Amino acid sequence: MLILNKQAGVICSNKDEEGRKSVYDLLPKESRWVMVGRLDLNTSGLLLFTNNGDLANKLMHPSSEIDREYAVRVLGQVESEDLKQLTEGIELDDGFAKFSRVNVGGGQGANRWYKVVLKEGRKREVRRLWEALGFKVSRLIRVRFGEIRLPENLKANQFDYLKPGQVNLLLRSVKLK
Template sequence: MKQRLQKLIAAAGLASRRQAESWIAAGRVRVNGRVARLGEQADPSRDCIEIDGRPLPRREPPICILLNKPAGCLTTRRDPQGRPTVFDLVRDVPVRLFAVGRLDYNTEGLLLLTNDGALAHHLAHPRHEVDKTYLVRVRGRLTPQKIRQLESGVRLEDGMTAPARVRPGAQSGSHQWFEITIHEGRNRQVRRMCQAVGLPVSRLRRIRFAFLDLGDLAPGRWRKLSPQELVRLKSL
Protein backbone atom coordinates (compact mmCIF):
# COMPACT_ATOMS: atom_id res chain seq x y z
CA MET A 1 0.00 0.00 0.00
CA LYS A 2 1.34 3.42 -0.94
CA GLN A 3 2.07 5.94 1.80
CA ARG A 4 3.80 9.30 1.96
CA LEU A 5 7.57 8.94 2.08
CA GLN A 6 7.97 10.97 5.27
CA LYS A 7 5.53 8.64 7.01
CA LEU A 8 7.43 5.56 5.83
CA ILE A 9 10.75 7.01 6.98
CA ALA A 10 9.30 7.92 10.38
CA ALA A 11 7.71 4.48 10.71
CA ALA A 12 11.12 2.91 10.05
CA GLY A 13 12.41 4.77 13.10
CA LEU A 14 14.98 6.84 11.20
CA ALA A 15 13.62 10.33 11.84
CA SER A 16 10.57 12.35 12.75
CA ARG A 17 8.20 13.24 9.92
CA ARG A 18 9.45 16.82 9.91
CA GLN A 19 13.07 15.71 9.67
CA ALA A 20 12.16 13.21 6.94
CA GLU A 21 10.52 16.03 4.96
CA SER A 22 13.76 18.02 5.16
CA TRP A 23 15.69 14.99 3.84
CA ILE A 24 13.29 14.70 0.90
CA ALA A 25 13.52 18.43 0.16
CA ALA A 26 17.33 18.17 0.23
CA GLY A 27 17.29 15.41 -2.40
CA ARG A 28 18.62 12.72 -0.07
CA VAL A 29 15.74 10.32 -0.75
CA ARG A 30 15.32 8.28 -3.95
CA VAL A 31 12.50 6.05 -5.15
CA ASN A 32 13.42 3.46 -7.78
CA GLY A 33 16.61 5.39 -8.53
CA ARG A 34 14.88 8.76 -9.00
CA VAL A 35 15.17 11.71 -6.60
CA ALA A 36 11.92 11.86 -4.64
CA ARG A 37 9.64 14.87 -4.42
CA LEU A 38 8.05 16.23 -1.26
CA GLY A 39 4.55 14.76 -0.94
CA GLU A 40 5.39 11.70 -3.04
CA GLN A 41 4.03 8.30 -2.08
CA ALA A 42 5.61 4.87 -2.38
CA ASP A 43 4.86 1.24 -1.60
CA PRO A 44 7.74 -0.28 0.42
CA SER A 45 6.73 -3.78 -0.70
CA ARG A 46 7.20 -2.87 -4.39
CA ASP A 47 9.35 0.28 -4.59
CA CYS A 48 13.05 0.65 -3.83
CA ILE A 49 13.35 3.51 -1.34
CA GLU A 50 16.85 4.78 -0.56
CA ILE A 51 18.21 7.43 1.80
CA ASP A 52 21.72 8.64 1.02
CA GLY A 53 22.10 5.59 -1.21
CA ARG A 54 21.10 3.10 1.49
CA PRO A 55 17.87 1.09 1.32
CA LEU A 56 15.12 2.00 3.74
CA PRO A 57 15.50 -0.61 6.51
CA ARG A 58 12.76 -3.00 7.37
CA ARG A 59 10.71 -1.63 10.19
CA GLU A 60 11.72 -2.73 13.68
CA PRO A 61 8.90 -4.05 15.85
CA PRO A 62 7.36 -0.98 17.52
CA ILE A 63 8.29 -0.43 21.14
CA CYS A 64 7.46 2.33 23.58
CA ILE A 65 9.33 3.05 26.79
CA LEU A 66 8.03 4.88 29.84
CA LEU A 67 10.90 6.74 31.50
CA ASN A 68 10.87 8.53 34.85
CA LYS A 69 13.00 11.48 33.79
CA PRO A 70 15.10 12.99 36.58
CA ALA A 71 15.65 16.73 36.92
CA GLY A 72 18.91 18.02 35.45
CA CYS A 73 18.51 16.03 32.25
CA LEU A 74 17.78 17.25 28.71
CA THR A 75 15.21 15.86 26.28
CA THR A 76 17.59 15.95 23.33
CA ARG A 77 19.93 13.52 21.65
CA ARG A 78 23.12 15.57 22.07
CA ASP A 79 24.07 18.63 24.09
CA PRO A 80 26.98 20.88 23.02
CA GLN A 81 27.68 21.57 26.70
CA GLY A 82 27.93 17.88 27.51
CA ARG A 83 25.00 17.81 29.92
CA PRO A 84 23.20 14.48 30.48
CA THR A 85 20.26 13.63 28.23
CA VAL A 86 17.36 11.21 28.50
CA PHE A 87 18.95 9.10 25.77
CA ASP A 88 21.94 8.45 28.04
CA LEU A 89 19.49 6.60 30.31
CA VAL A 90 18.32 4.20 27.58
CA ARG A 91 21.63 3.38 25.88
CA ASP A 92 21.04 -0.34 26.26
CA VAL A 93 17.87 -0.19 24.13
CA PRO A 94 19.00 -1.55 20.72
CA VAL A 95 16.80 0.70 18.53
CA ARG A 96 16.74 4.41 17.74
CA LEU A 97 14.18 6.15 19.94
CA PHE A 98 12.27 9.42 19.68
CA ALA A 99 10.86 11.39 22.58
CA VAL A 100 7.11 12.03 22.59
CA GLY A 101 7.21 15.76 23.24
CA ARG A 102 9.67 17.24 25.72
CA LEU A 103 10.22 17.87 29.39
CA ASP A 104 12.52 20.79 30.14
CA TYR A 105 15.84 20.47 31.97
CA ASN A 106 14.47 20.90 35.49
CA THR A 107 11.15 19.10 34.99
CA GLU A 108 10.88 15.53 36.25
CA GLY A 109 8.58 12.66 35.55
CA LEU A 110 6.87 10.62 32.89
CA LEU A 111 8.36 10.78 29.40
CA LEU A 112 7.56 8.37 26.58
CA LEU A 113 10.22 7.24 24.10
CA THR A 114 9.43 5.16 21.02
CA ASN A 115 11.01 3.89 17.82
CA ASP A 116 7.71 4.55 16.03
CA GLY A 117 8.05 8.05 14.59
CA ALA A 118 4.43 8.10 13.42
CA LEU A 119 3.21 7.25 16.93
CA ALA A 120 5.43 9.94 18.47
CA HIS A 121 4.01 12.50 16.04
CA HIS A 122 0.43 11.37 16.72
CA LEU A 123 0.72 11.55 20.51
CA ALA A 124 2.49 14.91 20.53
CA HIS A 125 0.08 16.63 18.13
CA PRO A 126 -2.30 18.99 19.99
CA ARG A 127 -5.17 17.99 17.68
CA HIS A 128 -5.51 14.68 19.54
CA GLU A 129 -5.86 16.40 22.95
CA VAL A 130 -3.97 13.77 24.95
CA ASP A 131 -4.15 14.61 28.66
CA LYS A 132 -0.90 15.23 30.54
CA THR A 133 -1.05 15.68 34.32
CA TYR A 134 1.61 17.43 36.38
CA LEU A 135 2.26 17.70 40.10
CA VAL A 136 3.29 21.30 40.73
CA ARG A 137 4.81 23.08 43.71
CA VAL A 138 4.52 26.85 43.56
CA ARG A 139 5.50 29.76 45.74
CA GLY A 140 2.34 31.42 46.99
CA ARG A 141 -1.23 30.31 47.56
CA LEU A 142 -3.54 28.75 44.99
CA THR A 143 -6.64 30.85 45.59
CA PRO A 144 -10.08 30.10 44.08
CA GLN A 145 -9.55 33.05 41.72
CA LYS A 146 -6.27 31.62 40.43
CA ILE A 147 -7.86 28.20 39.98
CA ARG A 148 -10.59 29.82 37.86
CA GLN A 149 -7.94 31.61 35.78
CA LEU A 150 -6.05 28.39 35.07
CA GLU A 151 -9.25 26.47 34.34
CA SER A 152 -10.52 29.18 31.99
CA GLY A 153 -7.29 29.47 30.02
CA VAL A 154 -4.38 31.87 30.45
CA ARG A 155 -3.14 34.43 27.96
CA LEU A 156 0.54 33.82 27.18
CA GLU A 157 2.84 35.54 24.68
CA ASP A 158 2.01 32.82 22.12
CA GLY A 159 -1.75 33.05 22.64
CA MET A 160 -4.51 31.84 24.92
CA THR A 161 -4.11 28.38 26.43
CA ALA A 162 -6.85 25.80 26.38
CA PRO A 163 -8.69 25.34 29.70
CA ALA A 164 -6.85 23.21 32.25
CA ARG A 165 -8.14 21.03 35.08
CA VAL A 166 -6.80 21.84 38.55
CA ARG A 167 -6.92 19.82 41.76
CA PRO A 168 -5.58 21.69 44.82
CA GLY A 169 -3.18 19.92 47.17
CA ALA A 170 -1.43 20.60 50.44
CA GLN A 171 -0.04 23.93 51.59
CA SER A 172 3.53 23.63 52.91
CA GLY A 173 4.80 26.83 54.47
CA SER A 174 5.05 29.42 51.72
CA HIS A 175 4.53 26.77 49.02
CA GLN A 176 1.43 25.08 47.62
CA TRP A 177 1.12 21.74 45.83
CA PHE A 178 -1.53 21.00 43.22
CA GLU A 179 -2.21 18.90 40.13
CA ILE A 180 -2.85 20.44 36.73
CA THR A 181 -3.96 18.60 33.59
CA ILE A 182 -3.46 20.07 30.12
CA HIS A 183 -3.68 18.62 26.62
CA GLU A 184 -1.49 21.11 24.76
CA GLY A 185 2.27 20.79 24.54
CA ARG A 186 3.69 24.30 24.30
CA ASN A 187 7.22 25.02 25.44
CA ARG A 188 7.38 25.26 29.26
CA GLN A 189 3.60 25.69 29.25
CA VAL A 190 2.78 24.78 32.85
CA ARG A 191 5.58 26.97 34.20
CA ARG A 192 4.42 29.91 32.08
CA MET A 193 0.75 29.44 33.00
CA CYS A 194 1.55 29.44 36.69
CA GLN A 195 3.86 32.44 36.36
CA ALA A 196 1.10 34.31 34.51
CA VAL A 197 -1.24 33.98 37.51
CA GLY A 198 1.46 34.96 40.00
CA LEU A 199 2.56 31.49 41.11
CA PRO A 200 6.25 30.86 40.32
CA VAL A 201 6.98 27.13 40.00
CA SER A 202 9.59 25.69 42.36
CA ARG A 203 9.13 22.04 41.35
CA LEU A 204 7.38 20.33 38.44
CA ARG A 205 6.79 16.65 37.83
CA ARG A 206 4.69 14.98 35.14
CA ILE A 207 2.83 12.13 36.80
CA ARG A 208 0.44 10.92 34.07
CA PHE A 209 0.26 10.74 30.29
CA ALA A 210 -3.22 9.73 29.13
CA PHE A 211 -3.92 6.47 31.04
CA LEU A 212 -0.26 5.86 31.97
CA ASP A 213 1.32 6.76 35.30
CA LEU A 214 4.72 6.36 36.93
CA GLY A 215 3.71 3.70 39.45
CA ASP A 216 6.72 2.91 41.63
CA LEU A 217 9.29 3.62 38.91
CA ALA A 218 12.34 5.35 40.42
CA PRO A 219 13.87 8.47 38.79
CA GLY A 220 16.18 7.51 35.94
CA ARG A 221 14.54 4.10 35.50
CA TRP A 222 12.31 2.94 32.67
CA ARG A 223 10.01 0.13 31.64
CA LYS A 224 8.74 -1.13 28.30
CA LEU A 225 5.02 -0.74 27.68
CA SER A 226 3.03 -3.92 27.24
CA PRO A 227 1.45 -4.77 23.85
CA GLN A 228 -1.95 -3.94 25.36
CA GLU A 229 -0.75 -0.50 26.50
CA LEU A 230 0.74 0.14 23.06
CA VAL A 231 -2.58 -0.69 21.39
CA ARG A 232 -4.40 1.71 23.73
CA LEU A 233 -1.88 4.48 22.99
CA LYS A 234 -2.37 4.07 19.24
CA SER A 235 -6.14 4.39 19.67
CA LEU A 236 -5.95 7.80 21.40
Protein backbone atom coordinates in the same frame (compact mmCIF):
# COMPACT_ATOMS: atom_id res chain seq x y z
CA MET B 1 7.67 1.45 23.65
CA LEU B 2 9.12 2.46 26.95
CA ILE B 3 8.57 4.83 29.83
CA LEU B 4 11.34 6.79 31.55
CA ASN B 5 11.22 8.58 34.89
CA LYS B 6 13.34 11.63 34.00
CA GLN B 7 15.18 13.34 36.82
CA ALA B 8 15.44 17.13 36.94
CA GLY B 9 18.80 18.23 35.53
CA VAL B 10 18.77 15.73 32.65
CA ILE B 11 18.30 17.23 29.18
CA CYS B 12 15.89 15.97 26.52
CA SER B 13 18.08 16.53 23.47
CA ASN B 14 20.38 14.06 21.74
CA LYS B 15 23.49 16.22 21.87
CA ASP B 16 24.62 18.86 24.32
CA GLU B 17 27.62 21.15 23.89
CA GLU B 18 27.90 21.45 27.68
CA GLY B 19 28.26 17.68 28.12
CA ARG B 20 25.21 17.30 30.36
CA LYS B 21 23.50 13.94 30.79
CA SER B 22 20.77 13.29 28.21
CA VAL B 23 17.70 11.09 28.48
CA TYR B 24 19.11 9.19 25.49
CA ASP B 25 22.11 8.15 27.63
CA LEU B 26 19.63 6.29 29.87
CA LEU B 27 17.89 4.26 27.14
CA PRO B 28 18.74 0.82 25.74
CA LYS B 29 20.82 1.02 22.57
CA GLU B 30 18.85 -1.68 20.71
CA SER B 31 16.60 0.79 18.88
CA ARG B 32 16.39 4.32 17.52
CA TRP B 33 14.11 5.95 20.06
CA VAL B 34 11.74 8.83 19.31
CA MET B 35 10.71 10.91 22.32
CA VAL B 36 7.00 11.68 22.74
CA GLY B 37 7.05 15.33 23.82
CA ARG B 38 9.74 16.87 26.01
CA LEU B 39 10.33 18.00 29.55
CA ASP B 40 12.46 21.04 30.33
CA LEU B 41 15.71 20.76 32.29
CA ASN B 42 14.11 21.42 35.69
CA THR B 43 11.06 19.18 35.18
CA SER B 44 11.03 15.53 36.18
CA GLY B 45 8.71 12.62 35.56
CA LEU B 46 7.13 10.60 32.80
CA LEU B 47 8.61 10.54 29.30
CA LEU B 48 7.51 8.07 26.64
CA PHE B 49 9.73 6.74 23.85
CA THR B 50 8.80 4.74 20.78
CA ASN B 51 10.47 3.48 17.61
CA ASN B 52 7.30 4.38 15.66
CA GLY B 53 7.65 7.95 14.36
CA ASP B 54 4.03 8.09 13.15
CA LEU B 55 2.75 7.17 16.61
CA ALA B 56 5.03 9.74 18.27
CA ASN B 57 3.83 12.51 15.93
CA LYS B 58 0.15 11.68 16.46
CA LEU B 59 0.56 11.50 20.26
CA MET B 60 2.27 14.92 20.31
CA HIS B 61 -0.08 16.67 17.88
CA PRO B 62 -2.43 19.17 19.60
CA SER B 63 -5.42 17.81 17.65
CA SER B 64 -5.08 14.52 19.57
CA GLU B 65 -5.96 16.40 22.80
CA ILE B 66 -4.26 13.80 24.98
CA ASP B 67 -4.19 14.65 28.68
CA ARG B 68 -0.84 15.49 30.24
CA GLU B 69 -1.09 15.56 34.02
CA TYR B 70 1.46 17.24 36.27
CA ALA B 71 2.06 17.54 39.98
CA VAL B 72 3.17 21.13 40.53
CA ARG B 73 4.43 22.79 43.70
CA VAL B 74 3.67 26.50 43.70
CA LEU B 75 5.13 29.18 45.93
CA GLY B 76 2.59 31.76 47.06
CA GLN B 77 -0.98 32.12 48.28
CA VAL B 78 -3.23 30.82 45.47
CA GLU B 79 -6.85 31.99 45.71
CA SER B 80 -9.93 30.33 44.21
CA GLU B 81 -10.10 33.19 41.68
CA ASP B 82 -6.59 32.26 40.47
CA LEU B 83 -7.63 28.63 39.99
CA LYS B 84 -10.70 29.77 38.05
CA GLN B 85 -8.56 31.93 35.78
CA LEU B 86 -6.15 29.02 35.14
CA THR B 87 -9.03 26.86 33.88
CA GLU B 88 -10.79 29.63 31.94
CA GLY B 89 -7.58 30.61 30.20
CA ILE B 90 -4.81 33.16 29.96
CA GLU B 91 -3.29 34.85 26.92
CA LEU B 92 0.41 33.90 26.76
CA ASP B 93 2.97 35.26 24.28
CA ASP B 94 2.33 32.30 21.94
CA GLY B 95 -1.47 32.26 22.27
CA PHE B 96 -4.31 31.33 24.59
CA ALA B 97 -3.65 28.57 27.15
CA LYS B 98 -5.49 26.95 30.03
CA PHE B 99 -5.56 23.89 32.24
CA SER B 100 -8.48 21.57 31.58
CA ARG B 101 -8.40 20.72 35.29
CA VAL B 102 -6.73 21.97 38.49
CA ASN B 103 -7.00 20.04 41.77
CA VAL B 104 -5.56 21.18 45.08
CA GLY B 105 -3.01 18.69 46.42
CA GLY B 106 -1.42 19.32 49.77
CA GLY B 107 1.38 21.20 51.45
CA GLN B 108 1.82 23.77 54.16
CA GLY B 109 3.12 27.28 54.49
CA ALA B 110 4.16 29.05 51.30
CA ASN B 111 4.38 25.88 49.17
CA ARG B 112 1.28 24.06 47.95
CA TRP B 113 0.90 21.14 45.55
CA TYR B 114 -1.63 21.06 42.71
CA LYS B 115 -2.51 18.48 40.07
CA VAL B 116 -3.03 20.14 36.69
CA VAL B 117 -4.05 18.70 33.33
CA LEU B 118 -3.23 20.11 29.88
CA LYS B 119 -4.54 18.94 26.51
CA GLU B 120 -1.40 20.04 24.65
CA GLY B 121 2.20 20.49 25.66
CA ARG B 122 3.63 23.80 24.50
CA LYS B 123 7.06 24.89 25.68
CA ARG B 124 7.10 25.46 29.46
CA GLU B 125 3.30 25.90 29.36
CA VAL B 126 2.62 24.79 32.95
CA ARG B 127 5.25 27.14 34.36
CA ARG B 128 4.19 30.04 32.12
CA LEU B 129 0.53 29.77 33.12
CA TRP B 130 1.38 30.00 36.83
CA GLU B 131 3.95 32.76 36.21
CA ALA B 132 1.35 34.80 34.30
CA LEU B 133 -0.51 35.10 37.61
CA GLY B 134 2.64 35.96 39.55
CA PHE B 135 3.36 32.53 41.05
CA LYS B 136 6.66 30.66 41.05
CA VAL B 137 6.73 26.94 40.29
CA SER B 138 9.27 25.33 42.62
CA ARG B 139 8.76 21.73 41.47
CA LEU B 140 7.14 20.16 38.41
CA ILE B 141 6.59 16.45 37.76
CA ARG B 142 4.72 14.90 34.82
CA VAL B 143 2.74 12.03 36.33
CA ARG B 144 0.50 10.95 33.43
CA PHE B 145 0.36 11.02 29.63
CA GLY B 146 -3.02 9.86 28.30
CA GLU B 147 -3.86 6.64 30.14
CA ILE B 148 -0.23 5.95 31.08
CA ARG B 149 0.71 6.83 34.67
CA LEU B 150 4.21 7.13 36.07
CA PRO B 151 4.69 3.96 38.15
CA GLU B 152 5.48 4.73 41.79
CA ASN B 153 8.18 2.05 41.81
CA LEU B 154 10.04 3.43 38.76
CA LYS B 155 13.10 5.15 40.20
CA ALA B 156 14.55 8.41 38.85
CA ASN B 157 16.39 7.96 35.53
CA GLN B 158 15.13 4.38 35.20
CA PHE B 159 13.05 3.04 32.33
CA ASP B 160 10.66 0.16 31.79
CA TYR B 161 8.93 -1.27 28.74
CA LEU B 162 5.22 -0.62 28.41
CA LYS B 163 2.95 -3.66 28.52
CA PRO B 164 1.17 -4.57 25.25
CA GLY B 165 -2.17 -3.39 26.70
CA GLN B 166 -0.67 0.03 27.49
CA VAL B 167 0.72 0.35 23.96
CA ASN B 168 -2.70 -0.59 22.55
CA LEU B 169 -4.34 2.15 24.67
CA LEU B 170 -1.98 4.71 23.14
CA LEU B 171 -2.52 3.38 19.60
CA ARG B 172 -6.31 3.54 20.04
CA SER B 173 -6.13 7.06 21.51
CA VAL B 174 -4.77 8.33 18.17
CA LYS B 175 -6.83 5.93 16.00
CA LEU B 176 -3.88 3.81 14.85
CA LYS B 177 -5.64 0.66 16.05
